[in-house]
Amino acid sequence: MKISGKTQVYGILGYPVKHSLSPVFQNASFEYFSVDAVYVPFEVEPKNFNTAFLGLKALGVKGVNITLPFKERALELCDLLDEHAKQIGAVNTVKFENQIEGYNTDWIGFLKALKDLEGDIKNKKVLVLGAGGTSKAVFYALSKEGCYVYVWNRTVQKALELAERFSLHVVSNPEDVLDDVDIIVNTTSVGLSERDPHLFDYEKIRENHTVFDVIYKRTPLLEKALEKGAKAQDGLIMLLYQGIESFRIWTNMEVPLSVVKESLSSYILN
Ligand code: ATR
DSSP, X not given: OOOOTTOEEEEEEESSOTTOSHHHHHHHHHHHTTOSEEEEEEEOOGGGHHHHHHHHHHHTOOEEEEOTTOHHHHHHHOSEEOHHHHHHTOOOEEEESSXXXXXXXXXXXXXXXXXXXXXXXXXXXXXXXXXXTTHHHHHHHHHHTTOEEEEEOSSHHHHHHHHHHHTEEEOSOGGGGGGGOSEEEEOSSTTSSTTOOXXXXXXXXXXXXXXXXXXXXXXXXXXXXXXXXXXXXXXXXXXXXXXXXXXXXXXXXXXOHHHHHHHTHHHHHO
């Protein structure tokens, strides 16, 4: 990569952000189209978020992704919002034009990754585990597809708060609806660490379930699903599709999934 006086700057804002794979595949996307641009990580302490975010526009940065814990705060600072970001209540993609434009591509990433695994999901029954920040894009995508969505969350109040907005059916025990659902989606952070508890008895997963985990690795939930012969997918493809969509918003160009996947091959194997 050659940096010139004309090189355009893109990036990702988060805290922490050092682990992010976005710089790897977004730079590969710019290289693929020979665009004179660079994508860099910006790790910003929460107390500095507003200054940093507005400073990006002043610096002439063209666009950024927004990750944890800033997706809601970014929404507040945008001048214009796309309909999806508004309904989800979070912005993960920003384009700096005369005005600051906020978008959400997480829901598209989720939907495309799930459809690659499951095919058409119209009218399917889905159990979503978790009602935190990540879950909202998932609920939005599923309700757009007309799915029947059950939600379970450790703190039931948070599930109840989202229930009306996304037409969810709150359950107090995931096992109560396992036999009724086609798809199980984990949006909690459970499974990141080996010491984490199980969210229900994973032995009860059936071969005809499809199990999707937003975490980017093979969690105990996914391991058990595969062992049972179920279809299973981690969150990496979702991340790649959301990034492809962000790139399209910034450049009007669509990178093939194979290109971004290939750029991560050494990271995925590690
Ligand atoms: P994110 O933005 O990544 O979704 P979050 O908003 O803090 O982060 O949400 C984390 C999710 O993981 C929540 O659904 C949380 O449940 P609570 O709402 O009850 O906190 C869930 N979670 C985290 N640790 C958990 C555990 N040990 N058991 C069950 N759920 C857990």
